[in-house]
Amino acid sequence: xxxxxxxxxxxxxxxxxxxxxxxxxxxxxxxPVDEADAVYARALMRSQLRLALGTVxxxxxxxxxxxxxxxxxxxxxxxxxxxxxxxWLLQAYxxxxxxxxxxxxxxxxxxxxxxxxxxLRDRE
Numbered sequence: 001x002x003x004x005x006x007x008x009x010x011x012x013x014x015x016x017x018x019x020x021x022x023x024x025x026x027x028x029x030x031x032p033v034d035e036a037d038a039v040y041a042r043a044l045m046r047s048q049l050r051l052a053l054g055t056v057x058x059x060x061x062x063x064x065x066x067x068x069x070x071x072x073x074x075x076x077x078x079x080x081x082x083x084x085x086x087x088w089l090l091q092a093y094x095x096x097x098x099x100x101x102x103x104x105x106x107x108x109x110x111x112x113x114x115x116x117x118x119x120l121r122d123r124e
Contacts, residue, residue: 037121044117048110055106062098066090 070076070087079086 040117040120047113051109055102059102
């Protein structure tokens, strides 16, 4: 009886790897990373996150205040405009201008943050 051949593990040599620079998603792989750019980009991301959270918080606060005003002030429901109670019209149409105002404020402030970031980045 012949002996079963031994199993041999075949592996390829691993390619030599140079230490990768940690970029946190701000540069293409293999591109040179400037530490100042990384710091500015992180600051921009933090600024944009703060702006987004502040905008959402302000929007929710205003919407809750309007909803509470409609619910807690019964006289609003007794005022008729074009044959409809004012509370109905406020619920149907008052939120859209609020959304537009917050959206415009957010876009303008986000664009200003990005202009400041580009000014800092290009100054060096």
